[in-house]
Amino acid sequence: xxxxxxxxxxxxxxxxxxxxxxxxxxxxxxxxxxxxxxxxxxxxxxxxxxxxxxxxxxxxxxxxxxxxxxxxxxxxxxxxxxxxxxxxxxxxxxxxxxxxxxxxxxxxxxxxxxxxxxxxxxxxxxxxxxxxxxxxxxxxxxxxxxxxxxxxxxxxxxxxxxxxxxxxxxxxxxxxxxxxxxxxxxxxxxxxxxxxxxxxxxxxxxxxxxxxxxxxxxxxxxxxxxxxxxxxxxxxxxxxxxxxxxxxxxxxxxxxxxxxxxxxxxxxxxxxxxxxxxxxxxxxxxxxxxxxxxxxxxxxxxxxxxxxxxxxxxxxxxxxxxxxxxxxxxxxxxxxxxxxxxxxxxxxxxxxxxxxxxxxxxxxxxxxxxxxxxxxxxxxxxxxxxxxxxxxxxxxxxxxxxxxxxxxxxxxxxxxxxxxxxxxxxxxxxxxxxxxxxxxxxxxxxxxxxxxxxxxxxxxxxxxxxxxxxxxxxxxxxxx
Amino acid sequence: xxxxxxxxxxxxxxxxxxxxxxxxxxxxxxxxxxxxxxxxxxxxxxxxxxxxxxxxxxxxxxxxxxxxxxxxxxxxxxxxxxxxxxxxxxxxxxxxxxxxxxxxxxxxxxxxxxxxxxxxxxxxxxxxxxxxxxxxxxxxxxxxxxxxxxxxxxxxxxxxxxxxxxxxxxxxxxxxxxxxxxxxxxxxxxxxxxxxxxxxxxx
Numbered sequence: 001x002x003x004x005x006x007x008x009x010x011x012x013x014x015x016x017x018x019x020x021x022x023x024x025x026x027x028x029x030x031x032x033x034x035x036x037x038x039x040x041x042x043x044x045x046x047x048x049x050x051x052x053x054x055x056x057x058x059x060x061x062x063x064x065x066x067x068x069x070x071x072x073x074x075x076x077x078x079x080x081x082x083x084x085x086x087x088x089x090x091x092x093x094x095x096x097x098x099x100x101x102x103x104x105x106x107x108x109x110x111x112x113x114x115x116x117x118x119x120x121x122x123x124x125x126x127x128x129x130x131x132x133x134x135x136x137x138x139x140x141x142x143x144x145x146x147x148x149x150x151x152x153x154x155x156x157x158x159x160x161x162x163x164x165x166x167x168x169x170x171x172x173x174x175x176x177x178x179x180x181x182x183x184x185x186x187x188x189x190x191x192x193x194x195x196x197x198x199x200x201x202x203x204x205x206x207x208x209x210x211x212x213x214x215x216x217x218x219x220x221x222x223x224x225x226x227x228x229x230x231x232x233x234x235x236x237x238x239x240x241x242x243x244x245x246x247x248x249x250x251x252x253x254x255x256x257x258x259x260x261x262x263x264x265x266x267x268x269x270x271x272x273x274x275x276x277x278x279x280x281x282x283x284x285x286x287x288x289x290x291x292x293x294x295x296x297x298x299x300x301x302x303x304x305x306x307x308x309x310x311x312x313x314x315x316x317x318x319x320x321x322x323x324x325x326x327x328x329x330x331x332x333x334x335x336x337x338x339x340x341x342x343x344x345x346x347x348x349x350x351x352x353x354x355x356x357x358x359x360x361x362x363x364x365x366x367x368x369x370x371x372x373x374x375x376x377x378x379x380x381x382x383x384x385x386x387x388x389x390x391x392x393x394x395x396x397x398x399x400x401x402x403x404x405x406x407x408x409x410x411x412x413x414x415x416x417x418x419x420x421x422x423x424x425x426x427x428x429x430x431x432x433x434x435x436x437x438x439x440x441x442x443x444x445x446x447x448x449x450x451x452x453x454x455x456x457x458x459x460x461x462x463x464x465x466x467x468x469x470x471x472x473x474x475x476x477x478x479x480x
Numbered sequence: 481x482x483x484x485x486x487x488x489x490x491x492x493x494x495x496x497x498x499x500x501x502x503x504x505x506x507x508x509x510x511x512x513x514x515x516x517x518x519x520x521x522x523x524x525x526x527x528x529x530x531x532x533x534x535x536x537x538x539x540x541x542x543x544x545x546x547x548x549x550x551x552x553x554x555x556x557x558x559x560x561x562x563x564x565x566x567x568x569x570x571x572x573x574x575x576x577x578x579x580x581x582x583x584x585x586x587x588x589x590x591x592x593x594x595x596x597x598x599x600x601x602x603x604x605x606x607x608x609x610x611x612x613x614x615x616x617x618x619x620x621x622x623x624x625x626x627x628x629x630x631x632x633x634x635x636x637x638x639x640x641x642x643x644x645x646x647x648x649x650x651x652x653x654x655x656x657x658x659x660x661x662x663x664x665x666x667x668x669x670x671x672x673x674x675x676x677x678x679x680x681x682x683x
Contacts, residue, residue, distance in 0.1 A: 008666065011673070012639035015619040017529070018536035018545060025546050032554045033517075040515070040558070 098238040098251045102231045104278040105271070109227070110353055110385040110461070115144040117300040118155070124292045133290055142297075146386055147357060148179035148211075149311040177208065178311040179358065182328060184208045185313060200319035207328045210358050210381040211390035212444055212459040213367040213407035215326070226271055226283055228445050228463065229253070232438050241272065243282050244298075248272040328360040328379065334479040336361055336378055344378055345393050345428050345456075349473035351466045354382040354389055365394070367407035367457075372396060374455060387461030391470065396455045403450040406435070408459050409443050420464075424449060427474040429456055434471055438464040447471055509569050513560045520560070524553055527570060530640055531577045537623050537631055538581040548584055552577045567649060574650045578632055585628050622672035626665050633658050634665035 121138045128134055143151040154173040174187040184205040209215060230236045233253035241250050252270040268289075272282040285293040315321050336344045336359060362377040374394030382389040396402040406419070419437040424430055434449035434456075446459035447467040458470050504526055511519035531552065535545040556576050563572060623631050629651075636647040637658070644662075648655045 008634075008638045008669065009641070011619060012635065015616040016533060016537065016623070016635065016639045017616075018532035019542045021532070021549070022542060022546050025550070029550055029553060032550060033520075033557055036554060036558050037515070040561075 098236040098253075099231065101238055101249045101251050101273055101278075102227050102236070105227050105273045105280055106231070106461075108278040109280075110387050112385045113146050113303045114306045115142070115300065115302050115386075116304065116306070117142050117297040119152075120294075120296050120298065122291070122294040122296075124290070135291075143306055143310050144386070145179075145306050145311070146383060148381070148383070148388060149177055149306075149308075151176045151311050174313060176311050176313055178308065180308065182206065182208045182210075182330060182360070183312065184326075187313065187315070187319070200316045201322065202315040202319050203322045203324070204315075205324050205326050207326045207362070209326055209328050209362070209365065210360050210379045211388060212446060213372075213392065213448070213457045214328070214362075214365045214377070214379070215368050226269065227280065228438060228461070229269065229443075230271060232464065240275075243272045243274075243296075246281070247275045248281065249275060327362040327365060328377075329362065330358060330360050333359045333380075333477065337477065337479075344477040345474045346380070346477040347391055347458075347470045347473045348427075348475050349469055350382055350389070351384070351462055351470075353384040354387070355384065357381050357383040357388075368409075372398075372402045372405060372407050372455065374402075382460075384461065389458065389460035389462060389470070391474075392455075392457045394455050395453055396450065399450045399453050399455075402455045403448075406437065407448055407455065407457055408446040409437060422468055424468070424471050426472040428476070429471055429474060434468070436464045436467055438467070504569070512569075513563060515561070520557055523556075523569065523573070527573050531573065533639060534574070534577055534632065534635055535581050537620070537635060538578075538628050539584060540624065544584065548580050549577065552580050555580070571646065571649055574636075575652070578650055581632075582628065618673060622669050625668050625672050630661045630665040630668070633661035634669070637662050 119140050119142045121140075122135050123137075124133045124135055139155045141151075141153045141155055143149075152175045174185075176185045177183075184203075186203045186205075188201050230251050230253045236251055236253035239250050239252075241248055250270055250272050252268050254268060268286045270284045270286065271280045272284075273279065274281045282294065282296040284291055284295075333344070333346075333356070358379075358381040360379045360381075362379070364373065364375045365377045366373050374396050377392060377394040380391045382391075419435050421433050421435055424432055424434050429449050429451050432449050432451045434447050436447045437443055438445040444459050445462055445464070445467060446457060447464075447470075448455065448457045449471065450456070456471060456474070458467050462470070504522055508519045508522050512523055528549075531549060532545055535548045535552075536542065539545055539548055552573070556573055559576075563569065567575070623634075626634065632651060633647060636642045636650060637644065642650070644655050644658050648658045651658060
């Protein structure tokens, strides 16, 4: 009887699933939820994180479940890190404050070239009777290069004591982004209800955006965002501990640094920083002291050359290949103006160490919030080690809407929780009010403002003051 | 039967049960009740694949599954501010989904009495490409041979791993009713699929 029951369990769990939603499901649900918000007097918008296909929820979803995206962001942050033989040592006096430790970590992050590591994501999926947390653990191999290229290969299925969900099946996953060519590849294996069988599926997207606010590959999350959130938190605390038998500093602060903690004040964010390399080796999110999410790296090797071939892969034989074009074209800076037919704005000031890496244009693009549609998009990207800054301008059809809906942070309500407004005082956007968001562990530091129908965004590895200074320095670009 | 900490939906505590309802962390539930979009999205994300399975096998088509889950999530979103955590949020969502599906089935039955036949005709054609293709079709057809109430019970118990007590909470029937439905379902499934062990060994 028990065997029979076990077998029936197995059959139904393996073969008793359901197809994904129809393509229209999310749009319809979003409209319904917005309607419900209006009826209840709530702010609308920001529903872009609703599931579109089941696998992506856990592998690539930006912030959902707080985990996946945070995972990747943290992952990448941690990526740079670990035990790292050969990494240059950061010298200086022993830190005596959280701010000093964060400063050292940011300095170390800004000088890396490549990272290869085994990453582990541990996410709380349930609280069992007695308050015992239960975790799902996933593993992947991560490659990262300072030009923004990355590769993330899932190395096994999530391990959980409750294998009841479809996502726990041994579906493979591999994601690669080649920054030089702007090609994003995403491989997955899963059930295809259209054909009625398991298929290898590869999505190949050319013309990929450089970075926020346009949709960008998760792993390009600014790797220092978490550290900067703690840097912005004047109340962050410092303690010493060990991680993988290595002495670390642990810097902790509120998940909502700089904002009214409200009812979530016991939710904290902690980064363990290797005392030897000054690099983050573990990122944690905790609620009432219990780990909700943890990202850590193992077997890390840094600054070893990674060939371009590491950031691409050929579709497996017989795979279903789906091709699309995100519309961004790499164009030399001097040709942007003639390409789009209007003046290019260029920052005259950048934080120390940043160098221009990529420039691209797109005839049109929809920002990550899924709301703001822009035309004549100009994207400029600057890099400094694993730090990246993306400055974009675009014309928008509805300037008022563009100024009030955060183009980078898809969940408007969440971003509003941690943002502040400043008046820009110089440059092409002088006189307008910009919104600055530098807090929250899942949000890349960013600024946005609208003037004369042009939306400006500055996003990436910078402090609030630096973001404002960049925005204040925008001048028309004049080729020599 | 259901645990309740601080008036919030937190830990599900059924006597002697360490079951599968992985309720999200309490802050997520609290935030969702406040109308936080991301938190509600997390709830949807957490339960969507299981609720899809329930709705799909109860209603028999992808379109009907989507319609039912649209209604489920909208009702849940509207009802969350009133959710007080007497049951876990997962249980609550399952209950909404199940009720919605059954209401839709009843409406459909008034229009299409031969519901089970419809399931048969909607089933995708069997494929000889892979064993699991055939098995999936076979499972779907076998489930279609059950009554909706039996189907829901057997999916909750055998697919989603609920205890009988917990399934009874979701289905709003006595535990004994769940047990009898599951027993009947096992018999029918055994006939339809052959002995489950055999099916597994054949793979």
